[in-house]
Each structure stands twice: as C-alpha cells, then as structure tokens.
Amino acid sequence: MNGDVVVVGGGPAGTSTAILLAERGVRVTLLDKARFPRAKPCAEYLNPEAMTILDRLSLLDAARDAGAAVFRGMRVTSPGGTRMTLDFEGDAGRHALGISRLRLDALAIERCRALGVDVLEGTRVRRVLTDNGTVTGVQAASGRERIDVMGRVVVGADGHHSTVSRLLGLDRSVRWPRRIGLAAHFESFPLIDEMGEMHVSGSGYCGVAPQERERVNVAMVVDMTAFERRAGGVERFFDEALLAYPGLAERASTATRVTSVRGVGPLARRVRQVSGDGYVLVGDAAGFFDPFTGEGIYDALRGGALAAEAIAAALQRGDTSAAAFAGYDAERRRAFASKRRAAWLVQAFVRSPRLMDYAVIRIARRPRVASTMTGVLGDYREAGVVLSPRFLWQTLRP
16 A cells, blocks of 8 residues: 555544544545544643644544533642632633543544544554655555555554554653552533533542543553552452542442543653654654643644645655654644643653642632743643743742
8 A cells, every 4th residue: 555644643642643634635644553433531621721722633523413511610639628619711811621542542533534644553563664764655454464664754653552663663761750540430420611621639649520321431651660559450449449539439339430441651752863864753753751631632633734734745845754754743842842841840740749739728828820820831821931930929929
C-alpha cells in the first residue's frame, strides 16, 4: 500500500493529524491495533480549548449528539477539605466536555473515513521500514496477513507505549514520577453543582467527570509502589482507594461501577527527539508528564494540529528530512514548554498535602488569582504567567 502519510494510532493525536491532512487533500492511511469502538484508560475530559479544536475538526456537534456531557468547570478539593472552583463559564463563558474514549475515538475514526482516510483496524505494526536511514513506511500484521504500508511520512501517534518510538530507538528512561493512572465508569454517582471534581489526598488524587448516558468517569493517580504492593486485585485496590477520599466516599458507596478498571503507567514518558528523517511523533508518543489537571486530550489534539501543519508544508516542499521538521520541534516547545513547567510546579504542591492546602486556601480567597488559574488550566490563557515571581507572590503571600 502506498500513500503520502502513514499514521500509526487512532486516538485523538492520530485522528486529528489524519483529519487535518485529509482536509488538505493528503492521502492518509491510519493503522490501529484495536478495532473501534474500544475503551481506553483516560480522564475523558476535554477542557475549553480542547472543545475549540474539536469544533475545528467538525467533531464537536457529533460529540454533543452522542450525549457528551457539557459542564461549567472543575472543583478542586485539597487534602484538608478546602475547595476552590475553576469556573470556565463564569470566567470566560466557556465550558468543558465529558465523553468516553469509546465514543469519542469512534466518532473521530468515522470522520477520518468520511474524508477518505484509509483506516486499517486490528492492524499491529511489526517493523518500521527505512531506506538509507529515512523512514519510508511500516510493516504491519492483520491476523496472519503481513502488509507493507508505505508513505513519505510516518506519524507515531500510538500512545504511551509507542511501538514506532521504541522501534526507532527513541525512548528514554524516566525515574520520576512513578505513578499509575486507573479509571472506571460509574452510574448513580451524583456530582456537585454540575461540576467536574478533583480530589487530592496524601497518597494521590482522583478526578470525577460526567460522561454520556449519565455516567461519570472516575480516574485516580496513585504511587506505583503502593499499587505493586496491593494485597488484592486491581478492582479491589481501586474501590478501596476511592472510598478513602472523604469528599467522595459517601457517594461512591452508593454508586455502581459499571466497567472494569483500566490502567496506564508510569505517568511520565520521554523521547530523545520528536521528529527525524521521514517521521514525526505526536501525542503521548512524543512525551508525556502527568499534568494533574487532566488535559491530555487537549495536548493530543493540539499536537495533532501542529503535526499536520508541519507535514503538509514538508510535503508541499518535497522535503521530509529531519531538517524540514525542525520547525515542528520548535512549535511543540513553544506550545507546551510553559505548561510542562507549570505542571512540574503543580506536582510539587500535590506531593505535599500541607503545601496543597496552603495554596488552595489562598487561591479560593483571591478571585483574580483564581481567574488566571482557571484560564491556564482551561488552556485559553498562556501558562507562563503562573510561573512569574509576581503571580506566585500574589498566590502564596500570607
């Protein structure tokens, strides 16, 4: 099989790349080892700016028609029980969206097909093909069938444990943080004031977001060592950990978990580089650091848009070398560097219950600080502002 671009991975990063390229007339083949619809461990939360990109992909109305939950913001509860509210609606007239990956990814795959993308489900990459050091395609397997899928560019959008990145020797070891994410869906789990929720404890944190069919997604992050030392199975560990959150215990005890518990970890990933001769990485395959605030889908969609722009320009110039994609690397740094540094700062507070209590109490009392934080966590304000000494003083002063 031959085309212009081969995208490996059918999640938000891969499908956004494929959609935006196909809209430009680029011939795209998309492969995924799964068959859709399929569930994925994820916070399943789209912040306001992610909704903007989803609209650009002509998927927002489809998501709403599929029953996606639209809600006004997030409420964060510190280990000591103090709450602060990130009110997107009140701050900027915006909203957040909750939709399962089961539904969202299937809608995106349908959109790809409608645009002429050749979608190969149940197809697993076995080798990355090269010619004189330049990536030229992938060798894949579908059942017993072996196929070579050739393209001028290969996009590694295959997630946290990227096969493309591993086969290209791009993965780097990560020592910290060693955490795992666990997620499941519940029914009869009431939310407070139509808000999503984030609860922080001394041992981790747990987010709750509304979904379609009046379900909620419960996603928690726990220390990998505690998870590995658990006495029972994964689902018992998850249920007991959920009941340990004071702000969730009563509601969780009367709710019904309706899916199995799925996990992914460790919640950190680094690569040596995100592009090279004939290839680019996007989404979690290009690197990941747990942001605490759950905007992984936004990062995937934004990264897909950046990748599509760079690939389209490279194809038009007839140059898909590493030098041609240097601009993509720079754009990714500009788009995500400040947010990554802010995420490191937030994680420092999350790991210290006393610091987290101190910060949440002060943010809750200071509307202008809360508004800035709301915009940054909604990705419609520049993240670098929260790193400035002036803002940190406004936030943390006694």
